[in-house]
Amino acid sequence: MMRWEKLLSIAEMERIKVNEVRSIQLTNKRICFARLSDGFYALDDKCPHAQGSLGEGKCDNEENVICPSHRYKYDIKTGKGKQGDYVNAYPVELREDGLYIGLMKKWWQIF
Numbered sequence: 001m002m003r004w005e006k007l008l009s010i011a012e013m014e015r016i017k018v019n020e021v022r023s024i025q026l027t028n029k030r031i032c033f034a035r036l037s038d039g040f041y042a043l044d045d046k047c048p049h050a051q052g053s054l055g056e057g058k059c060d061n062e063e064n065v066i067c068p069s070h071r072y073k074y075d076i077k078t079g080k081g082k083q084g085d086y087v088n089a090y091p092v093e094l095r096e097d098g099l100y101i102g103l104m105k106k107w108w109q110i111f
Contacts, residue, residue, distance in 0.1 A: 020034065
């Protein structure tokens with residue numbers, strides 16, 4: 001089951017440029033998100049290699065977010081790393097009042 005948490009308001013979304021990467025702290029998770037020409041995408045913020053913040057990195061022309069620590073690249077749409085590892089990618093949904101991210105509920109949150 002999925003729980004949806006608001007990531008950005010409409011006004012905040014409008015201030016983000018195409019190919020811009022940022023990070024945001026949700027209730028109990030840090031998320032890296034980026035705006036591409038076809039929409040917004042979200043990943044875990046922490047690089048599995050050196051624990052760097054992906055949201056402090058850059059987005060290249062091939063839709064990869066580049067970790068600022070050691071330049072590892074992750075596909076912003078899938079989370080797949082060019083070096084064979086990965087970070088979790090999350091679904092995002094545009095709603096009337098902003099952008100939401102879908103996070104899996106823990107088993108104890110289902111009941």
